Amino acid sequence: MLKVDSTYLKAGRGQTSYIDVMGSTGDLPETRRKPRFLCLHGFRTSGEIMREQLAAKWPDQILSRLDLFFPDAPFPAAGKSEVDGIFPPPYYEWYQYDKDFMVYPNLDKAFARVEELMIEHGxxxxxxxxSQGAILSVALAGLQCKGLALTTVPKVRWLVIMGGAMFKAPEVAERVYPSKIDCASLHFIGEKDFLRRNGEKLLEWFDDPVVVRHAKGHTVPRLDEDESIERVAEFLRKIEDELAPGDAKIAINASEEGICAS
Structure with missing residues (x-):
């Protein structure tokens, strides 16, 4: 049975939760730390909701190899949440958008808030x-490549994208996306996801992206098939191989390394 121990910390307007899964660490050597991921939740949900979804849907053999941190987005939900009645409030959003998905109020504030979280808790x-957290994650990695965001924190080396997509507005896309994003990436794409085509397009921005497909829609995917579990496990093995024993620091200024093509 999956055992999850949550510790709550104050972060901005909401609460932030850690996931600490007790159990076997598989083939991860004891002298090597677990890879740390900042987890960005979907639109009008919360860090705690994302934590609960992963704890319920991903097996211990995967979660036990990760150090995950779940902050809340900076803005309280400005409307009804799709998970209302499934998960309790409060709900948050990283930024807003218009009905055509072409205008994104508070997007720069979302970028800045994620950098603050990485400084405070990294x-x-x-x-x-x-979802919205996946869109934001890819955008931030692209901006960091260009030296336009996350300039005071270590390089984002790995991305895990669930139900991801790209910004539609040309002026935003031109600003955010380089010709290639130099991060190893794992993408979950749902056959019935309304963002599937956009998520497929997103793959073009990465070299050798790892893709896990599932039959569901726009949801945090359930990881319960041997093939998908093995694909995720292999992605983690490559991360573990790159993390030196005791390694805790990476170059602070990503632009110094020439990490992406402009």
């Missing part, structure tokens, strides 16, 4: 995001 090796 260092982090990567970003994990679902």
């Amino acid at each position: 260092p982090f090796d990567g970003l994990m995001g679902f």
Whole structure:
């Protein structure tokens, strides 16, 4: 049975939760730390909701190999949440958008808030995001490549994207996305996800993205098939191989390393 121990810390307007899964760490050597991911939840949900979803849907053999941190977005939900009645409030959103998904109020504030969280609670090796959190994660990795965001924190080396997509507004896309994003990436794409086509397009921005497909829609995916579990486990093995024993620091200024193509 999956055992989850949550510790809550004050972060901004909401609460922040850690996930600490007790159990076997698989083939991860005891002298090597777990990769740390900052987890960005979906639109009008919360860090605690994302934590609960992963705890319920991902097996111990995967979660036990990760150090995950779940903050709340900076803005209280400005409307009804799709998870109302499934998960209790409060609900939060990272930024807002118009009906055509072309205008994004408070987007720059969302970028700034994530950097604050990485400074306050890092260092982090990567970003994990679902839906709006996934869109934000990819955008931040792209901006960091260009030296336009996350300039005071270590390079984002790995991305885990669930139900991801790209910004539609041309002026935002041109600003955010380089020709390639130099991060190893794992993408979950649902066959019935209304963002599936956009999520497929997103793959073009990465070299050798790892893709796990599932039959569901726009949801945090359930990881319960041997093939998908093995694909995720292999992605984690590659991360573990790159993390030196006791490694806790990475170059602070990503732009110094020439990490992406502009």
